[in-house]
Amino acid sequence: MTMLELAILGLLQESPMHGYELRKELNTKLGAIRAAISYGTLYPTLRRLQSDGWITEAGETSADAEEIPPLTTRRGRVVYKITAEGKERFADLLAKVGPETYDDAGFGVHFAFFARTDRATRLRILEGRRRKVEERREGLRDVLARAAERLDAYTLELQRHGLDACEREVRWLEELIANERSGRAPDIGGPQVEDSPPPPGSARELPERP
Amino acid sequence: MTMLELAILGLLQESPMHGYELRKELNTKLGAIRAAISYGTLYPTLRRLQSDGWITEAGETSADAEEIPPLTTRRGRVVYKITAEGKERFADLLAKVGPETYDDAGFGVHFAFFARTDRATRLRILEGRRRKVEERREGLRDVLARAAERLDAYTLELQRHGLDACEREVRWLEELIANERSGRAPDIGGPQVEDSPPPPGSARELPERP
DNA sequence: GTGACGATGTATCGGGCCGATACATCGGGG
DNA sequence: CCCCGATGTATCGGCCCGATACATCGTCAC
Numbered sequence: 001m002t003m004l005e006l007a008i009l010g011l012l013q014e015s016p017m018h019g020y021e022l023r024k025e026l027n028t029k030l031g032a033i034r035a036a037i038s039y040g041t042l043y044p045t046l047r048r049l050q051s052d053g054w055i056t057e058a059g060e061t062s063a064d065a066e067e068i069p070p071l072t073t074r075r076g077r078v079v080y081k082i083t084a085e086g087k088e089r090f091a092d093l094l095a096k097v098g099p100e101t102y103d104d105a106g107f108g109v110h111f112a113f114f115a116r117t118d119r120a121t122r123l124r125i126l127e128g129r130r131r132k133v134e135e136r137r138e139g140l141r142d143v144l145a146r147a148a149e150r151l152d153a154y155t156l157e158l159q160r161h162g163l164d165a166c167e168r169e170v171r172w173l174e175e176l177i178a179n180e181r182s183g184r185a186p187d188i189g190g191p192q193v194e195d196s197p198p199p200p201g202s203a204r205e206l207p208e209r210p
Numbered sequence: 211m212t213m214l215e216l217a218i219l220g221l222l223q224e225s226p227m228h229g230y231e232l233r234k235e236l237n238t239k240l241g242a243i244r245a246a247i248s249y250g251t252l253y254p255t256l257r258r259l260q261s262d263g264w265i266t267e268a269g270e271t272s273a274d275a276e277e278i279p280p281l282t283t284r285r286g287r288v289v290y291k292i293t294a295e296g297k298e299r300f301a302d303l304l305a306k307v308g309p310e311t312y313d314d315a316g317f318g319v320h321f322a323f324f325a326r327t328d329r330a331t332r333l334r335i336l337e338g339r340r341r342k343v344e345e346r347r348e349g350l351r352d353v354l355a356r357a358a359e360r361l362d363a364y365t366l367e368l369q370r371h372g373l374d375a376c377e378r379e380v381r382w383l384e385e386l387i388a389n390e391r392s393g394r395a396p397d398i399g400g401p402q403v404e405d406s407p408p409p410p411g412s413a414r415e416l417p418e419r420p
Numbered sequence: 421g422t423g424a425c426g427a428t429g430t431a432t433c434g435g436g437c438c439g440a441t442a443c444a445t446c447g448g449g450g
Numbered sequence: 451c452c453c454c455g456a457t458g459t460a461t462c463g464g465c466c467c468g469a470t471a472c473a474t475c476g477t478c479a480c
Contacts, residue, residue, distance in 0.1 A: 004437080020458050028353050029365060032372025035313070041437045043460060076444090077458065100468090103245070108368065115362035143238050154324035155239060161382055162242025165375065172371055214466085230429050251466045253431060286473090287429065310439090 002093060002100065003109045004037065004045055009054060009082060009090040010113050016058045016081035019043060033108030046080060054086035095121055102132040115186075123180050130173040137166035212303060212310065213319045214247065214255055219264060219292060219300040220323050226268045226291035229253060243318030256290060264296035305331055312342040325396075333390050340383040347376035 011017065011025050019042055027036050049055045058079040082090070094117055100106045107129045114122050140163040148156060179185050221227065221235050229252055237246050259265045268289040292300070304327055310316045317339045324332050350373040358366060389395050 002436095018458080019460095028357050029361070031349055031353055032369045035438095038438050039458095039460075040439070040462080045436090111368055112365050114364035139241055143241055147238050151239070152325035155322050157386075158318065158321055159242045165378075168375075168378075176367075212465095228429080229431095245467095248467050249429095249431075250433080250468070255465090 003105050004041065005049060005054075006090065006093045006113070007109050008045065008049060009086055009093070010116070012055060012080060012082040013087060013090060016079050018077045018079045019046060020077075022046075022080075029112055030108065033112070034105060046078075049086070050080070053083060054089050055080045055082050097121070097125055097128065101125060102128045119180055119185065122185070123177065126173055126177050126180065130170060130177070133166050133169050133173065137163060137170065140166065213315050214251065215259060215264075216300065216303045216323070217319050218255065218259060219296055219303070220326070222265060222290060222292040223297060223300060226289050228287045228289045229256060230287075232256075232290075239322055240318065243322070244315060256288075259296070260290070263293060264299050265290045265292050267291075307331070307335055307338065311335060312338045329390055329395065332395070333387065336383055336387050336390065340380060340387070343376050343379050343383065347373060347380065350376065 007026055007030060008022065011022060011029065017025065019039070023037055023039070023042055026042075030037075046055070050057070058081040094110070094113055097110075101110055102125075107125065110117075110125050117125075140159050143151075144156070144159050144163065151159075217236055217240060218232065221232060221239065227235065229249070233247055233249070233252055236252075240247075256265070260267070268291040304320070304323055307320075311320055312335075317335065320327075320335050327335075350369055353361075354366070354369050354373065361369075
């Protein structure tokens with residue numbers, strides 16, 4: 001479950017959170033990639049991350065618990081924060097690319113944290129993804145060219161729609177790659193960010209919408 | 211696992227097959243929807259379908275085993291064929307729509323077998339899918355409008371790309387719905403197809419590529 | 421001929437992730 | 451005062467995947 005783990009560590013690096021909150025943040029951050037994460041996945045994963053030592057319970061005794069005196073005692077919320085080992089783990093997962101980095105889920109999560117990655121890694125990931133999508137595109141073209149008469153009109157329409165999506169994604173990736181190469185995108189380079197998220201606007205020169 | 215079950219029954223309805231072959235057909239039929247299906251999924255599923263009575267082993271003693279005398283004795287291939295109950299099951303699954311019919315996987319499989327569905331069901335599914343994609347689209351728009359300053363440029367770019375894909379799919383669905391309503395698409399209506407796939411070209415007036 | 425190799429073919433196992441479900445608390449409106 | 455919707459944590463069965471193992475077939479080189 002490398003992908004959800006990466007996402008959780010990435011979000012907890014910005015601030016400690018409890019499960020429910022984490023799920024909401026996860027959904028706004030990754031909403032473009034995947035459907036809402038299930039609690040049946042989230043809670044067991046949090047427990048695993050804790051037992052692995054990447055996160056710990058923050059005990060609810062932090063800032064706001066003292067600022068707001070417990071008129072209404074907060075219920076049994078479990079607030080998690082990332083540990084020093086967890087930060088290392090996050091950096092490792094973010095930089096280590098494997099085959100699973102290029103499928104839909106893996107690529108999406110890595111991309112969502114590109115602001116914490118150096119340019120070389122970003123380029124490697126973008127190019128790997130492009131390669132993978134191109135392969136998929138070729139597969140669909142083959143079917144359309146070679147097996148068309150065996151398939152009904154609806155199935156063919158589905159293939160065309162899928163092919164279209166592949167071509168579009170390849171074009172999108174090309175733009176992003178060109179953008180990275182041209183130096184318009186931020187180069188973080190060093191040991192990255194320590195604790196807090198980069199100031200808003202620090203990476204704002206990326207877009208370039210047609 | 212309703213979706214893979216539906217796909218397997220649909221393909222076995224066209225002709226008996228063994229696992230390896232089935233996987234290839236599955237991939238050409240559903241290649242636009244999902245990655246190659248894993249054997250770790252396929253074989254256990256086949257066993258389950260058999261124990262449920264939807265398919266049986268065809269024993270390899272059919273047509274080609276006699277036409278081609280066993281110069282080279284076929285290895286232990288297990289050929290499956292669909293049963294009468296399996297055909298009923300297929301029709302039921304194809305017509306019964308639930309929430310899971312509208313997610314990516316469910317919609318894709320149903321769409322791939324639209325040639326075996328009546329027009330009313332097709333419309334219901336297309337409209338349900340459209341509704342679901344529209345909701346997803348609204349969610350992304352909300353994030354882009356309300357949480358934009360909290361997110362970095364890469365995350366925002368991801369949201370925009372996802373939003374774009376949603377808008378495109380909604381437009382695609384609109385076209386398909388209009389096509390169905392206009393009567394240009396085939397209306398199968400009755401108890402559908404018996405054994406063999408519909409003659410090629412029988413549903414050919416669908417496309418309408420711009 | 422024979423040995424190596426790639427395609428064909430069946431099968432299992434551990435684990436991630438999901439949907440359904442259960443249950444408890446909080447705040448506000450009727 | 452009570453109900454209800456949002457908040458919040460948790461478990462369970464089950465689908466599906468990737469890795470792995472293993473056996474056979476056809477063929478091409480040597």
